Amino acid sequence: TERSLVLVKPDGVRRGLTGEVLHRIEGKGYELVALDRRTVGRDILAEHYAEHEGKPFYEPLVEFMSSGPVVAVVIEGERCIEGFRALAGATDPTAALPGTIRGDLGRDWGLKVQQNLVHGSDSPESASREIAIWFPHLA
Numbered sequence: 001t002e003r004s005l006v007l008v009k010p011d012g013v014r015r016g017l018t019g020e021v022l023h024r025i026e027g028k029g030y031e032l033v034a035l036d037r038r039t040v041g042r043d044i045l046a047e048h049y050a051e052h053e054g055k056p057f058y059e060p061l062v063e064f065m066s067s068g069p070v071v072a073v074v075i076e077g078e079r080c081i082e083g084f085r086a087l088a089g090a091t092d093p094t095a096a097l098p099g100t101i102r103g104d105l106g107r108d109w110g111l112k113v114q115q116n117l118v119h120g121s122d123s124p125e126s127a128s129r130e131i132a133i134w135f136p137h138l139a
C-alpha cells in the first residue's frame with residue numbers, strides 16, 4: 001500500500017481545522033501512520049519546496065509556512081496520494097470545488113500566497129522524498 005505526506009498548514013492549525021482535516025482522512029479510510037505538530041524553519045521548507053525555488057510566490061510561501069505550527073501527517077492506504085489530493089481540492093481555494101477541504105473551508109485572503117489549508121504529496125516519488133524530510137525514521 002501507498003503512503004503520502006500531508007501537512008495541515010499554519011492557516012489550518014490557526015483556525016482550529018486540524019481535527020476536521022484528520023476526520024476527513026480517517027473517514028475516507030486512510031490510516032494515520034505518524035503525526036506531529038511543529039514549527040519549522042527555512043531549512044526544512046527549502047528542502048520541501050525545492051522545486052518552487054525562484055518562483056515569485058516562493059519567498060511568501062516559505063514565510064507563511066514558517067509563521068506558525070504545522071501538523072505533519074503520514075497517511076497510508078491504497079492510492080492515498082491521489083485520494084488525498086481529491087479530498088484537498090484545487091490549489092486555489094476560491095476555485096476549489098465544494099465537498100473538498102479547500103472548497104469547503106478555504107478562501108482567498110488577498111495575500112501573496114495561496115493559504116490553502118493543506119498540502120499533500122503529488123506522486124510516489126514526492127511522497128518518499130517528503131516523508132524522508134519530515135519523518136526521517138520512517139524513510
Ligand code: ATP
Nearest residue numbers: 057061090091112113114115116118119120121122
Ligand atoms: P500542495 O503542494 O501544497 O498540496 P499544490 O500541489 O496544489 O499544493 P503546488 O503547485 O505544489 O500546489 O504549490 C505549493 C504551494 O505554493 C501551494 O499549495 C500554494 O500554497 C503555493 N502556491 C502555488 N502556486 C501559487 C501561486 N500561483 N500563487 C501563490 N501561491 C501559490
